[in-house]
Amino acid sequence: MTHLTYIMAAYGLAVLVGTVFSVDAWARMSRARRRLAAIDPRANRG
C-alpha cells in the first residue's frame, strides 16, 4: 500500500476524534444521570 503513513495518520485521527467525543458524551451522561438520581428520586422512574 502506498502512502501508508499518511493513510494511518488520517484514519487514526478519525478514530481518535470519534472515540474522545463518544467517551466524553457517555461519561457526562452517566455522571448527570447519577447526580440527578441522587438529588431527585423521581428521576429514577423516568
Next chain:
Amino acid sequence: MDARTANPPPAAGRTLHRFANPGRFLRISGRVLPVMAVLGLGLTLTGFVWGLFFAPADWQQGDAVRIMYVHVPSAWLASFGYLSLAICSVLSLVWRHPLADLAAAEIGPVGAAFTALCLATGSIWGKPMWGAWWVWDARLTSVLVLFFLYLGHVALVRAFDDPQRGYRAGAILALIGVVNLPIIKFSVDWWNTLHQPATIKFTGSPTMYVGMLWPLLLCALGFTFGFAAIVLARTRAAVMERRIRGLLMARAQEADAR
C-alpha cells in the same frame, strides 16, 4: 376565558414546544440514541474496512485516495453540522425553544472537531499529492473560516454569566455565519482552485467509480449517525445538568427562606 385559550400559539410553535418538555425529550432520545450509536459505529467500521482493503486504488493518487473515506464525510458533516446549528438558532430566536439553545451549544464543539478533522485529513492528503500541507485555496480557506465560526460560537455561548444572553449571541453569530456555507459549496466553481470540483452532485450522476462510491456513502452515513448520536448524548447530559442546577437552586432558596 383566559388569555392562553383566547390566543393559542401558532400550530408550528405548538408542535415544536411539545418536544421542549425535558421529560419527553429524555424518554424519546433514550430510545433513539442506542439505535443511532450502533448504526453510526457499524456503518463507519464497514465503510472503513471496505475503503481500506476492498476499494480500488486510484490510478493517479495510488492508495492516498483512501484518505477520502475520512476526509469527505467529515467535510460534509462540518457543513451539515453548521446548518443544524443555524436551524437550532432560528428555533431559539423565533420560537424561544429551550432545547434548541442546549442543542446548539452541544453541536458547536462537535462540529468544530469534525471541521478540524476535515482540515487535518485534507492536509495529510495534500502533502503527498500537492507537495504542500496547506495552500490558501478558496475551498480550504472557507472551511478554515467555518472552523473559526464554530470556535466563535463555542466561545460566545460560554462568555456570559447569564446563559440566555450567551445562547442569543451564539444564535446571531450562527445565522450570520450561514453565508459561508454556499461559499464553501461553490468555491470550487466560482474560483480557480487547486481543490478538485465536486464529484457527487444533487443534479447529476456521480463521476466517481461505483466501487469507490459505495464505501464513501457508507462512511458518510456512518459519520452522520455518529455525529447525531454524539450531539444527542451531549444534549441529554445538558438537559439533566440543567435540571440538577434548577433543583439545587430551588433547595438553596428554600433553605434561605427558612
